Amino acid sequence: MFAARTGASPNGVRRDGHEPAAQPGTAIVLASRAAGGITGALRRWTGRLVGPQQEERLERLQTRANEFGVDPFGLDIEFAKAAIAPVVWLYKNYFRVEVTGAVNVPQGRTLLVSNHSGQLPFDGAMIGVASLLEAEPPRMIRAMVEKWVPSIPYFAPLFARLGQVVGTPENCRRLLAQGETILVFPEGVRGISKLYRDRYKLQEFGNGFLRLALETRSPVVPVAVVGAEEQAPALADLKSVARVLGMPALPVTITGLPLPLPVKYRIRFGEPLLFEGNADEEDAEIEKKVHQVKATIQAMLNQGLRERRHVFW
C-alpha cells in the first residue's frame, strides 16, 4: 500500500499511463529481447526464402489488427510472417510444393475444401503457404481446426496467432462474413489419421461446410493435395489408447513417430463451385451437393496421381 499516497501504483504506471510500466524486471527485459531477436531472425529468414517478389505479397496482406497487433480472432500478422519461416522452408525445400490452378481462388469469402491426410496437418500448412504466395490477392487462410487444439499447451496460442480458428459453424460464418478464406477438411480426423492402405480414398465428408456455403453464398473451391497421403504411412490406429490419452487418433507409422517423409506435394486448386439452395434442407438434399464436391476432389486426386511420375520427385 506504499503507493497509495505517492500518486503512482507499485510498478510505476501513471494514472493516465499509456506507456508500459517503467521498470520491469531484468528477466522480463531479457526474455522479451530474446523473443524479439528470434522473431526478427525468423522474419528475415522468411524474407530470404520467399525472395523479393513474394516478399512484396507478404507486405500487401490485409488484417484488422488493433493496437496490440492482433485481429479479433487473435491473428498476429507480424508474428505469423516470422513464424511461418520453417513452414516456408518445408514448402520450398522439403515438400517442393507444386501448385496449379491458384488463379481459381476467387477474391473475397471462399471455402477451400480439401482432402486431408498425413497424420500431422502439413497439408493444411502447405495450402496456407500456397494461398499466401500464389493466390491473388495474397491471403492468410483460416483453417477450421479440430476442437482438440485449444486444449494442447503451446499449440493453442500458436494456432490462434497464426489465424487458425476452432471449427465451429459460428466461427466459420463470422469469418466468411468478413470476407476471409476458410480452409475446411470435411474428412476431419477420419482423413488425417487414415491408414496407408486407404490413401487417396476420401473418407466420409461432413455436411456442415456445405450448409455454410449455402447460407453465406460463398464459393467452394475444391483442393486436391497429392503427396501428403504418403508422407507418414500408418499401419494401424490405436483408437482405444488414443481415447485414454484424450487424443482423437493414435496412428502407428513405420517410423514410430508420424514425421513426414520428403514426398513431393502437388496442390491443385479446382474451379470454384457455386451452390444454390436452402441451407436448412434435409441432410439427404445437402448430401447430394456434398457428394458433388467430394467427387470433384476425388477426380482431381485421380488425375494428379495419373500425372505424377514419382512419390518423391
Added chain:
Amino acid sequence: MRDVIVITGISGNLGRALAKLLHRTDRVEGIDRRPMPGRPKDVVLHQIDLRRKKTEDIFRRGDVKALIHMGIMHDPRMSTEEHHTFNVFGTAQVLEFAARHHVPKIVVLSSANVYGPGPNNDNFLGEDAPLMGGQRFSEIRDLVEVDMYAQQYMWKHPEVETVVLRPVHILGPAIRNAPSSYLRLRRPLTLAGFDPMVQLVAVSDVCRALALALRPGLRGVYNLTGPGEAPLSAVLRELGRMPIPVPHPLARALVQRLWDARLTSFPPPELDHIQFLCTVDGSRFARDAGWKPQLTLRETIHCVDAESPIRREGAEAPAVRSAGAV
C-alpha cells in the same frame, strides 16, 4: 410521478460509481446491507437486506421508474447456501416487488462469465449461446440462475422493459473481482502454453452502459463488450507484469492447495479463464443501443492500476489484494 431509479447493491464499487453518474440527472435510491462510503447527499440509501419484506416499501410509494439490479454477491468464500438464497431468492423477490408495483423498466447486471470458458467455445459467443458457466465452476451457478430468472421474468411480465446485461471482465481501480485482482498481481501465475484472447471493460464504461440500458424502448439480453480483445500475455506485458508460467495440471493442484489453506482469493476453477476463451459478441448492444465504450483498450487495461480515490480515504480494507498470492 415516477422519477426514482432504485439501485440494488449500491454500496459496491460499481454501484457507487453508477450512483455518482446517475444522481446528477435523476433521483437515485439504493438498497444494500452495507454502508455506502462517499454517498452523494441526494442519494438515499436503504440499508436493508434485499430479501426482507421491508424492501417492498420502497416500491410501494409508486415513484420508481427503473430498477437496476446488481445486488449480486460474488464472495467465493461465502457459504453456497447463503450465496444462493441472497442471489437467487433476493433477485426473485426484488423483481417480484417491482412487478407488483408496476416499475416499467428493469436492468439486471449479469456477466459474460455465465457462458463459461471452454476449449470448444465460439470465438464470439452470441446472446443465444448456452450458459455453461456452471459446468466446471459450481459457484457461478447462481449467477446463471439469476440470469435465467431475469429471462423468465421477461416472459412473465411483457409489460416491463427488462434488460439483461452481460459485461465482459470488469476492470477498475477499486474493483476487487477476480480479473482486476489478478491483473494487479506483480507476478501473476499463468498457464504454460496457454494465452487466450481476453475482453475487458472499464467500470466507468459499464456505468455508462447501464445508464444507456435505461433508455425507453430497449429490452432484451445483451452482451456488453469493451474496446476489443487482446491476448492475455499482451495485457500483462502492457501492465509490466512478470508472469510465472506453470504447467496447467500443476497450477490447478497448486491453486487448490492455496485455496484450501485460504492463501489465495482465486477459486481454482477460475483458472479456466486464463486457459480458454470466454469472449463474446457485443454487436447487438452496439446496434440496438448505440453502445460505444469511451476508453481505449490501453486505457481500460491501465485502469486496474489507476489509483483509487476511495482507497486514498482509507475507507476500504485492502484485504483481498494482500491475499492475492497467486
